Amino acid sequence: MGFQIVGARESDWSLIVERSKETVWRDLSPQRREGLEKGLVAQRLNRFIGEIRDDRSRPHQAFVARDEGGRFAGYIWLTENTDYFTGQKQAFVLDIYVEEKQRRKGLGRRLLELAERWGEERGYRFIALSVAAHNVVARGLYEKRGYQEEWVGMSKRLLE
Numbered sequence: 001m002g003f004q005i006v007g008a009r010e011s012d013w014s015l016i017v018e019r020s021k022e023t024v025w026r027d028l029s030p031q032r033r034e035g036l037e038k039g040l041v042a043q044r045l046n047r048f049i050g051e052i053r054d055d056r057s058r059p060h061q062a063f064v065a066r067d068e069g070g071r072f073a074g075y076i077w078l079t080e081n082t083d084y085f086t087g088q089k090q091a092f093v094l095d096i097y098v099e100e101k102q103r104r105k106g107l108g109r110r111l112l113e114l115a116e117r118w119g120e121e122r123g124y125r126f127i128a129l130s131v132a133a134h135n136v137v138a139r140g141l142y143e144k145r146g147y148q149e150e151w152v153g154m155s156k157r158l159l160e
Helices: 010-027 038-054 107-121 136-144
Strands: 004-007 060-066 072-082 089-098 127-129
Touching (some): 010 060, 010 072, 072 107
Parallel strands (some): 089 127
Antiparallel strands (some): 004 060
8 A cells, every 4th residue: 555645734733633642641651641631641742742833943844644545644743852962963753653554554664764864854863762662563663774772761650
């Protein structure tokens, strides 16, 4: 099946935000979700997305994939960030999502390839992303594309 990937239009953002809410909630660890309201996470995500989209000081771009019938199949959202320790600017994948029925068809790989080209065209030496530790499918895709672990975040519950 072929996919067309194009720059996101304003009309695409409501669906991007909805899918992003799903992935953020799913990617939270069970201990983080415990006792947490899904709506609160959604509010914080809405604020974060608005801040990135309104920030004219750094580039960002989303791309949307559609199947042969023109139906939404997925997206990738990219920005620039600065590595905390080196001070180097780099391309950063804010979010990547593929509709469940479109998975295992190479779309995630194509979206990552596009992200890498986006970064190269802007002269970034690196591209980075974050992934939930328990998201083994995504981690496998990233590793196949040559991404390597650099930092591992860990947490421990202190209070019940």
